[in-house]
Amino acid sequence: MKFRYTNTLTSDTKGRLLKRPVLKLELTTVGDRKIYPVGLVDSGADLTLVNIQYAKELGLDVAKLKEKSMRGIGEGTVTTFLATFPIKPVELGEEVIVPACYVDSRNVDVLIGQEGFFDAYKIKFEKDHDTFEITRSKK
Amino acid sequence: MVERLGYTKLLKKSHENKWVALSLGYEKLLAVGETLSEVLKKTGKEEVVVMQGMPNTGYAPTMR
Numbered sequence: 001m002k003f004r005y006t007n008t009l010t011s012d013t014k015g016r017l018l019k020r021p022v023l024k025l026e027l028t029t030v031g032d033r034k035i036y037p038v039g040l041v042d043s044g045a046d047l048t049l050v051n052i053q054y055a056k057e058l059g060l061d062v063a064k065l066k067e068k069s070m071r072g073i074g075e076g077t078v079t080t081f082l083a084t085f086p087i088k089p090v091e092l093g094e095e096v097i098v099p100a101c102y103v104d105s106r107n108v109d110v111l112i113g114q115e116g117f118f119d120a121y122k123i124k125f126e127k128d129h130d131t132f133e134i135t136r137s138k139k
Numbered sequence: 140m141v142e143r144l145g146y147t148k149l150l151k152k153s154h155e156n157k158w159v160a161l162s163l164g165y166e167k168l169l170a171v172g173e174t175l176s177e178v179l180k181k182t183g184k185e186e187v188v189v190m191q192g193m194p195n196t197g198y199a200p201t202m203r
Contacts, residue, residue: 004143008193009150017147024144024188035179036163036188038144051191053158053175091141106156109191131140 001091002133006038021125021132023089025110030059037110039087041123041132045072045113048100050085054110055102058085068101078103085110087117092134096120146188154192161188 005019085100098116
């Protein structure tokens with residue numbers, strides 16, 4: 001399935017709006033509400049990173065999670081909390097449970113990293129065509 | 140082809156570092172708050188789009 005890159009509020013060096021490969025995700029909260037975060041498909045991230053505020057909505061007890069240090073999202077290394085995260089892009093209609101690091105950061109909403117998601121799907125970025133394509137991996 | 144998500148038109152500089160809740164089709168800004176749970180409580184709706192308003196800067200993972 002092909003997706004159009006989405007505009008951001010940020011400009012590139014030529015003053016044009018930056019576009020990013022983002023997906024509308026579906027999450028079911030512990031209270032059985034449906035919320036729809038936006039996830040950036042980030043081939044530069046080893047793991048999926050999720051803002052820690054989603055942990056509460058998913059019923060995760062952060063105090064009981066294993067800590068994992070990550071870098072690249074703040075000064076030096078940042079403490080994150082390792083659990084899983086269900087990635088269900090609305091248009092794909094299927095869910096993949098991936099390992100995820102929950103982090104208390106204003107720089108992270110949902111970053112869809114490589115482990116789990118990029119293993120399950122073939123992802124083809126075509127920035128020159130303003131699109132990216134996601135298909136189930138045949139592996 | 141899945142078209143681009145239409146939330147950009149609803150986000151303003153004042154939403155940077157805040158949490159926002161939007162209608163499912165990105166037509167309306169429903170709530171703004173300091174936390175995700177706050178905006179979910181404010182909307183009271185069963186289904187909403189949520190996101191953290193990111194600063195108006197570029198993004199790149201760092202390496203060393």
